[in-house]
Amino acid sequence: MTIECEKITTPYSNNLNRPILNNISCKIEQGEFVSLLGLNGAGKSTLLRSIVGLVPLEKGVIKVNGIAQNQKQKHRPDIAMLFQGGGLIRQLSAIENVLCGRLGSLSAWQTLWGFPKRDRRLALELLDRLGLKEHAYQKTAYLSGGQQQRVAIARALIQNPRILLADEPITGLDILAAKQVMETLAELHAQQGMTIVVVLHDLALAAAYAQRAIVLEAGRIIYDGKCHNLPEILQAG
């Protein structure tokens, strides 16, 4: 399963005096671990958001497995996304948040009175795998930042995706929690061959976990290649 971005340009941003993404082309192959790097406002998050249809495109096309995506549709069955801070419903319990990942596969009538038992069992299994079984019925607002991000990972995994996009998943987390989240992503990549695209700010973390780095600046790709010696490459650039 590949993601291809062909000359994508987003609408003009008055704040930046330019389109956030400006004629970007890249191809991400199945099973790659890619880190997106760049300064604030470079367009990293917008690139991820446009891949899942949250940002409209002015020009260009995004293809998933060779099929051009309709930007008006915000659900891509094989792609899951982790949002900065988790994007969880803080008033719901951890298990309910994980179950929300199943909403796309069930009709509104099927979920009106709750979720099927099979899905609840699966959600519990996922929380157990991520070391959160004892917090399953706790409100997410009461969990730590790292635990919340792992609940978000469980919500993404229940969708059974082949591609996982993560928008700054470790921002605001302490070193230990950040390491735990990155290890989980690396495990998913190594054991399940899942494609991981993660927005990071830390070059060392990118070099430690990702195979490929895409560096953005002012809405354009300025580097696309291996993660080794990133500081030197960027300084030379």
Place this chain on the structure above:
Amino acid sequence: MMANAITYQKFCKLVKTEVKAMTKTFKTLTFKHPLLFKLVKQLLIVLAVIAVYAWALQGLQVDLKLLKDSWPYIVDFITRLWPPDLSILDIAIVRLIETIQMSIWGTTIGAILSLPLAVVSARNLAPRWLQFCANFLQNVVRSIPSIVLGLLFVAATGLGAPAGTLALGIYTIGYLAKFYQEAIESVDPRSIESLQVCGASWLQIAQYGILPQVLPLGLGYTLYMFEYNIRAASVLGVVGAGGIGFELVNYIKGFEYNKATTMMLVLLVVVTAIDALSSKLRQRLEASYRFTHKNK
């Protein structure tokens, strides 16, 4: 015609020159004398506030002499209210229970009808044309006084509590729909996007994304409205729409002021008790809302 055109052109030119001169003075004040500019600005604000109050007072046409002369009448009225006639305490309690019942059902009907109206009024959920129509409907409901609604339902269902309950229900929509709308608009947009990406339908987003986030705040608003409706129900009694107000007006009209005092005292006790209880509940709900929204 020609002469008029020339005069108009001269007038335009004059206005332009004046505006230019004023802009220049304004710029000089702003940049060269910032302290003076701040002082002038504050003085102008104070003058504007005084002017608004003077205008409002002039509209009231207050006669200070009449106010002074009416004082003995006010004292006489208050003196005749005392002591309360406790022989009608049982009637007062029955009417009070009816008022609470009216408020419970009126608030519930209003809350149920407000929810869909708030959803279609919310900036982050509904298309612009629907928002406009729903907001207009809210404004229409809000601009009808409760007493007019009371009269309308008395005409439709006759004297008594059902008319008052329906009037309260409609009156409640005007306010609760607005409160709910604001609560919906303050929902974390990222959490909604995350559900969209999961493939949730509009109804599922409302059930699992919006409702849990809005519930604590919405319940707090509903409790406040319930408390307010007990007082509003007393006013509706004036037009025969049931509740304690109906008896209260009848006693005042019949010059039975001591009985009216009993009614008012009973109402005071209940309003104070409900206010204390709902304040406590609202505080707990708001605390839970604040906790779940901090560090977002």
